[in-house]
Amino acid sequence: MGESGNTKAIILDSRTYRESDVLLSVFTLDFGRLNLVVRGAKKSSSKMIGHLEPLTRAKLMIIKGRGFDYVGGALGENSFQGIREDLNKLFYAGKIVALFSKLIKEKEKDERLFLLLNHYLELIDQELNFNKDQGELFFLKFSLSFLSEIGYKPEMGACLRCHKRLEKGLNYFDLQAGGVVCGKCAKIKINNFNGEDKEEKLSTANQSSLLTISNNCVIIVRYLLDLDNKLKIRVSKKVIKEASDLIKKFVLYIN
Ligand SMILES: [Zn+2]
Incomplete structure (x- = not known):
């Protein structure tokens, strides 16, 4: 990546960093897994962070920093609302993202992995009658596809x-x-x-x-x-x- 770059990303995790910043763990389409700082995210004036909740797909502008790179701009693409509104879905989508985060290496581009994760989040998001048994099956199938990949x-x-x-x-x-x-x-x-x-x-x-x-x-x-x-x-x-x-x-x- 040069001085800056635009890419799609799925937000995996988010935590407070320094006083008013947030550190995101994201999986990007073009650069693989990255840790990115959102400056001033904790300030009430920050509008960007709304697009950067975990389990969101967003377009990001990434700016090269001296330490961490940071997010210069963000546009939410899919907040997977169906997942947020259903505790079962949230639980299993969370398990999928946790497994993904655990085994994925940093800064290795892999378009297929991006599409796989996105596909499963979309599947869970759109499923009409999602119950616990189905959640287990989704998680199993994701795990096996992911491990194979x-x-x-x-x-x-x-x-x-x-x-x-x-x-x-x-x-x-x-x-x-x-x-x-x-x-x-x-x-x-x-x-x-x-x-x-x-x-x-x-x-x-x-x-x-x-x-x-x-x-x-x-x-x-x-x-x-x-x-x-x-x-x-x-x-x-x-x-x-x-x-x-x-x-x-x-x-x-x-x-
Ligand atoms: Zn044998």
């Missing part, structure tokens, strides 16, 4: 170790390797002194990173990984919970 697409088709198509039964998800491992491969034989098989144990090297995964969970994650699939599906709360926990642990592992 940043290079962490979970392998759900074939066992990562023997490369055979995963069959129904006792299977695992390897958090470290980022994909499924079949029951056979997850176990190693522990030999006794006579060389006979004594017992089968989960491979100790990977024990801490292996989670059991149910057949239904494998199916739903595969379904959600396919971008063309719709979210109008019925899934039991139990399976959604299992898939959400799995993604949560996976994110902790890669973060």
Whole structure:
């Protein structure tokens, strides 16, 4: 970026900075993630900050500063009013933005990520009957699309170790390797002194990173990984919970 630049941005977070300024964390279409100061935002005369609430898409004029760059002008494009007026929507949109902020690097331009985040905010904003179950599904699908986009697409088709198509039964998800491992491969034989098989144990090297995964969970994650699939599906709360926990642990592992 030169002395100044115009771009679209989604406001991720906002906090007070110095006495009367605000520090924004934004994801811009042209420059990736940036921290920007809004000078004098806390003064009652400041009109700009109204366009810069978290969960807003705005056009920004960014001016190069000595420390932080700052916002020279802002024009709100979409304040996602439907999200603001619904606590469920606000909760899940907040979760999406939090996950995004957690894993996104600074100053790396990525138009596809901008469009992905914007797409999900628009989807949630416009959804008519948004309930908690749907929120979980939206969040899961966003998480999987987002992880795929940043290079962490979970392998759900074939066992990562023997490369055979995963069959129904006792299977695992390897958090470290980022994909499924079949029951056979997850176990190693522990030999006794006579060389006979004594017992089968989960491979100790990977024990801490292996989670059991149910057949239904494998199916739903595969379904959600396919971008063309719709979210109008019925899934039991139990399976959604299992898939959400799995993604949560996976994110902790890669973060
Ligand atoms: Zn295997």
